[in-house]
Amino acid sequence: MSDERTLDLLETKIEELRQLNAVEGIDLSKEIAKLEEKLQHLRQKLYANLNDWERVKLARHPKRPYALDYLEMVFEGFYELRGDRVTGDDRALLAGLARLDGRPVVILAQQKGRTTEENKERFFGMPRPQGFRKARRAIELAGRFGFPLISLIDTPGAYPGLEAEEQNVGATIAESLQAMAGVRVPTVAVVIGEGGSGGALAIGLADCVLMLENAIFSVITPEGAASILWKDKDKAKDAAAALQLTADRLLGLGLVDGIVPEPLGGAHKDPIKTASALKDELARRLRELEATPAEERAARRYARYRTIGRFHVAPPSVPETPPEPRM
Amino acid sequence: MSLFKERQYLRIRVDREADDSLWMKCKSCGELVFKRRVRENNNVCPNCGEYFFLTAQERIDSLVDPGSFENLTEPIVTDDPLGFADNQPYTQRLREAQEKTSLLDAIVIGRGTIQSLPVVLGVMDFRFIGGSMGSVMGEHICRAMEAAIAERRAFVLVSSSGGARIQEGMFSLLQMAKTVIVRRRLAEAGLPFISVMTYPTSGGVQASIASLGDILIAEKGALIGFAGRRVIQQTISQDLPEHFQTETFALERGQIDRVVRREELREELALALGFFVGAR
Numbered sequence: 001m002s003d004e005r006t007l008d009l010l011e012t013k014i015e016e017l018r019q020l021n022a023v024e025g026i027d028l029s030k031e032i033a034k035l036e037e038k039l040q041h042l043r044q045k046l047y048a049n050l051n052d053w054e055r056v057k058l059a060r061h062p063k064r065p066y067a068l069d070y071l072e073m074v075f076e077g078f079y080e081l082r083g084d085r086v087t088g089d090d091r092a093l094l095a096g097l098a099r100l101d102g103r104p105v106v107i108l109a110q111q112k113g114r115t116t117e118e119n120k121e122r123f124f125g126m127p128r129p130q131g132f133r134k135a136r137r138a139i140e141l142a143g144r145f146g147f148p149l150i151s152l153i154d155t156p157g158a159y160p161g162l163e164a165e166e167q168n169v170g171a172t173i174a175e176s177l178q179a180m181a182g183v184r185v186p187t188v189a190v191v192i193g194e195g196g197s198g199g200a201l202a203i204g205l206a207d208c209v210l211m212l213e214n215a216i217f218s219v220i221t222p223e224g225a226a227s228i229l230w231k232d233k234d235k236a237k238d239a240a241a242a243l244q245l246t247a248d249r250l251l252g253l254g255l256v257d258g259i260v261p262e263p264l265g266g267a268h269k270d271p272i273k274t275a276s277a278l279k280d281e282l283a284r285r286l287r288e289l290e291a292t293p294a295e296e297r298a299a300r301r302y303a304r305y306r307t308i309g310r311f312h313v314a315p316p317s318v319p320e321t322p323p324e325p326r327m
Numbered sequence: 328m329s330l331f332k333e334r335q336y337l338r339i340r341v342d343r344e345a346d347d348s349l350w351m352k353c354k355s356c357g358e359l360v361f362k363r364r365v366r367e368n369n370n371v372c373p374n375c376g377e378y379f380f381l382t383a384q385e386r387i388d389s390l391v392d393p394g395s396f397e398n399l400t401e402p403i404v405t406d407d408p409l410g411f412a413d414n415q416p417y418t419q420r421l422r423e424a425q426e427k428t429s430l431l432d433a434i435v436i437g438r439g440t441i442q443s444l445p446v447v448l449g450v451m452d453f454r455f456i457g458g459s460m461g462s463v464m465g466e467h468i469c470r471a472m473e474a475a476i477a478e479r480r481a482f483v484l485v486s487s488s489g490g491a492r493i494q495e496g497m498f499s500l501l502q503m504a505k506t507v508i509v510r511r512r513l514a515e516a517g518l519p520f521i522s523v524m525t526y527p528t529s530g531g532v533q534a535s536i537a538s539l540g541d542i543l544i545a546e547k548g549a550l551i552g553f554a555g556r557r558v559i560q561q562t563i564s565q566d567l568p569e570h571f572q573t574e575t576f577a578l579e580r581g582q583i584d585r586v587v588r589r590e591e592l593r594e595e596l597a598l599a600l601g602f603f604v605g606a607r
């Protein structure tokens with residue numbers, strides 16, 4: 001976003017004036033206040049009415065806090081558990097134990113890389129079968145010991161490649177879903193950035209599904225939808241709007257349970273504040289879930305997913321046209 | 328030249344009624360064959376054995392005992408919950424698919440017997456927007472499993488789907504979760520689920536219900552996988568083997584139990600189902 005650079009510039013200027021103010025002893029407080037007001041005004045203008053495509057870009061923003069950042073800020077003592085016990089360890093989907101306000105929880109976390117080197121290791125946050133098998137292992141661990149399960153979702157999707165298909169990535173997603181469906185502990189999933197299709201959903205079948213304010217969750221990337229349906233890669237912006245993939249739209253459709261607020265301009269503008277909001281919401285949702293008897297929790301999870309879908313009984317006349325010849 | 332294309336069942340006209348031409352040319356072997364013989368032969372070319380697409384009804388007829396099928400497909404249609412439109416409104420695509428197939432969505436479910444063994448059967452129809460899974464297909468798959476539980480029948484699902492229906496956005500993606508959570512109930516009830524994978528069983532369907540059968544049977548000529556050849560090549564430009572995602576590829580890698588010819592599928596299902604009669 002080029003407007004974002006203007007904001008950054010303004011922020012730098014204000015910071016410079018502040019230092020000048022402090023060091024030189026010149027009273028610039030009026031000027032600073034004026035500039036800050038202008039900055040706030042610009043921020044409002046730029047961020048208050050983001051369109052869907054701008055949200056997509058914000059959800060993928062390279063400065064956005066990633067799962068490991070939240071693990072640091074929200075949880076204590078992340079103790080990573082690695083490997084699928086068969087072929088390897090996926091670095092795009094992490095699993096482990098941690099504490100939330102002192103109590104043990106199991107974490108599943110999708111992690112993108114910051115540097116080229118890191119992205120090579122983490123496959124740009126796209127989990128492979130090794131990751132989904134590891135997820136299943138961690139879900140079962142949570143179930144055995146009654147640890148609540150928390151998923152942090154942030155992936156463009158499962159990694160598309162020969163090796164992934166050879167290892168039946170589709171089935172590993174199905175089995176992760178199956179484990180999530182059946183685990184008898186409270187489960188909360190949070191989309192912290194990009195919720196990309198089956199690779200995201202694999203760890204997203206939960207009692208409570210939250211999204212950060214500028215996160216997205218979609219059946220396909222806007223670019224993918226543009227190329228398949230519009231037959232035009234440049235229509236990603238239109239596809240983003242049509243897919244209704246933003247947090248507020250999905251809340252409106254009743255497909256997610258809550259939105260964790262982000263500072264104006266996105267989580268990266270104030271990661272600590274975002275993390276603190278996330279922590280409060282996680283703690284509150286977990287308290288609610290734990291106060292619910294296990295049987296009822298299972299029944300609610302079942303009802304939640306069993307009723308997803310929008311359809312109606314067709315008027316009896318449709319379609320009465322005779323069958324056309326086969327293609 | 329793309330081998331992907333070659334693996335597809337050929338799309339040809341096999342009309343129910345006699346029309347201007349009683350003969351068709353098989354695109355695989357080039358032979359002129361009598362259309363009715365093709366139809367009577369499960370849409371397999373009588374000359375070279377090439378498989379052509381089966382409609383859901385033709386598939387059902389090829390599997391169940393004659394006269395045993397009772398259609399349980401309620402007349403429900405999607406609400407188009409997103410009001411989706413690309414170059415064409417979703418409602419129009421739906422209408423066209425409905426007119427073409429005489430179906431309201433891409434699946435038919437019902438009860439019947441296969442060599443006298445009672446089953447609830449779900450069969451996808453690829454002609455309907457690529458057999459894609461949206462609200463309606465997800466709902467029918469769940470109702471089929473619930474009928475199987477209520478009537479203590481086995482569940483057989485014949486997949487022919489490109490995956491989730493993009494036009495229903497997250498409602499489609501979440502049908503994966505919905506079918507998986509109901510599949511658990513079927514397992515808890517101790518009822519067998521046989522998943523039959525045909526051309527194609529891919530995307531969100533392969534990554535959910537289709538892969539969770541107690542037994543996975545692929546029809547010869549099937550395509551089984553999550554991400555398609557084109558997606559992989561566009562994303563990471565990787566060279567893929569010729570038989571990528573074919574039934575042989577899947578069998579060699581331990582992804583499916585068995586590969587069966589179309590004309591033997593009925594026999595095969597009866598054989599498999601027979602082991603579960605009286606179990607539990």
